[in-house]
Amino acid sequence: MSKDQTRAEELLNELRIIPKIIKTLAEDSEAIRGALLTAPQWSDMRVTGGLRQSQEDKNIKVIDKTEYHQAEIDKLIKRREEITSIIMQLPMIQAHILNVTYLKCDNYDEAMDYLDIRNRNKYFKNLRIAKEKLNLILENTE
Template sequence: MSKGQTKAERLLSELRAIPKLIQELQRDLEATRSSLLTSPQWSDMRVVGGVHKSQEDKNIKIIDSCEWHVKQINQLNARKTEIMDIIFKLEDNDQRRVLIAAYLTYDSYVEACDALYMSKAKFFTIKSKAVKNLNRLI
């Protein structure tokens, strides 16, 4: 993170990262759940490193891990909603559209410009005003 970033820029960077984090957590959650379904079954009790482990202990550990993933995903979705609520306090619809397109919907500014049918100059002018107004709101 750059020293010169404003609160709004940090908030928008966080918004950009949230969908990717959720996607990674969901991918890991599915892998964890599939290990529960396909985990090799052994006799009721097995010794691992001198400690008795049962299949039930292993399954409980996997379920706990799944619950953690779900909790993190829910927290990220709640944070995304908080940030979106702040963005929707902006009075100008174009500023909201530009911020959502630039930081949430599309991976690059070029894609966002094309999707919004705006010239790059207009897009960046609106984006700059939106960030300034967002700083005022924060």
């Protein structure tokens, strides 16, 4: 955590990045599976890096990689749920502002449009209050 970043801001930034990491892992997993389906089949035994490998060994490695990706995605989904449950302890409007800003939208302007808030000052005031209350919740749970 940087000097000027509160625990709430750190948590919210984590919440914002989780869907992007999940998407990247899912895309990578699909690419690996696609390579398995389109890979040319070779004779049963090949030497790779001085090691004898069968096609089955290669397939098992691909399956292991995709299982690893899925396990990481599951961890990230659980973490997102944990963070969201902390946010839901806030009053409903403040929880909604944080969830929209950090889960649904990529930037503040997009969040303001989604929330249909035309006054920037009102939006940022509500966002600041929500972050302060979230920080209080986090301090009380430590």
